[in-house]
């Protein structure tokens with residue numbers, strides 16, 4: 290296999306094949322033309338401390354050894370420390386020859402203005418001097434004092450993410466929570482900005498600095514159409530088609546899903562071809578992959594996982610395993626991104642990979658028991 294500086298269909302399929310017999314059927318799934326494990330690793334939480342960085346580095350190595358080849362981050366997570374920790378960990382693993390670049394799918398996000406290492410003493414003064422006065426962001430394109438998605442801003446963010454990650458290509462680049470803009474802009478202006486951002490991301494894909502792009506959200510795909518933060522997935526796909534025709538690289542959405550946040554599966558508020566669908570079904574219908582976040586409700590489901598769901602998964606031991614198995618069993622989900630900075634958690638969280646996901650029938654039955 291020839292060496293590449295990005296995840297490839299062949300490399301990610303070879304990673305899957307390495308785990309034949311060690312993971313169950315249904316663990317590995319498609320994300321665009323790539324293959325990812327249904328349990329990915331997230332890097333959002335934790336203090337801005339070296340010990341947490343070291344924890345993420347150990348966890349990444351452990352996760353890769355247990356069938357997780359999808360790592361998710363964002364430039365602003367832990368003031369760029371998460372991206373830098375991933376960069377160090379991957380470089381060490383590649384040097385050792387333990388894993389190769391082609392088999393790992395790396396996603397990161399841009400939108401929130403990031404800090405370097407720790408928050409500056411005066412955040413507003415920092416944003417003004419580093420972003421507004423330098424002309425990187427026009428003041429009228431900055432939303433909430435902290436979020437932007439103009440081409441010039443995204444170009445700088447991608448450059449910095451590539452440096453932090455020590456990579457030449459980001460496999461999947463998400464616009465991070467664009468509903469921050471949707472909440473304050475008229476719909477037409479919001480989609481004009483989305484189209485400009487998508488057209489720019491198509492150029493970045495052409496240059497090879499990103500593979501695919503996507504939209505990651507907190508509220509947009511869990512909201513009713515009447516909500517100020519609602520974003521139609523069909524409208525996003527239309528924007529990508531306007532930017533690049535049928536060959537666009539808009540490939541994925543990310544949204545929270547867990548036992549306390551089930552809207553992506555249960556709320557049919559996304560219209561596609563005149564039919565009202567859930568966000569996950571709408572994305573699948575439109576040819577997008579779906580990744581889901583916060584499967585453990587940031588740890589809160591570990592103490593108390595709903596009994597009616599747990600009852601249908603008695604073969605699994607811990608609440609973490611049950612919560613992950615529940616999330617990875619939703620039809621249409623490529624990868625469930627589990628936040629973990631402790632390598633022992635990686636071993637536990639990857640154990641559901643050895644079981645087949647619940648069938649749709651078994652999943653629906655959980656709600657009847």
Ligand SMILES: NC(=O)c1ccc[n+]([C@@H]2O[C@H](COP(=O)([O-])OP(=O)(O)OC[C@H]3O[C@@H](n4cnc5c(N)ncnc54)[C@H](OP(=O)(O)O)[C@@H]3O)[C@@H](O)[C@H]2O)c1
Nearest residue numbers: 331332333505506582583584585586587609628629630631
């Ligand atoms: N809008 C967005 O784009 C968005 C929003 C939220 C999240 N995300 C992505 O989704 C990822 C997952 O969400 P999240 O990290 O917020 O929440 P989460 O995955 O629901 O929970 C992560 C927390 O659970 C703990 N944990 C993990 N496995 C455990 C285990 N087996 N036993 C005990 N504790 C365990 C972790 O601790 P340790 O660190 O100690 O392992 C961490 O504190 C994020 O990291 C991020 O990549 C995206």
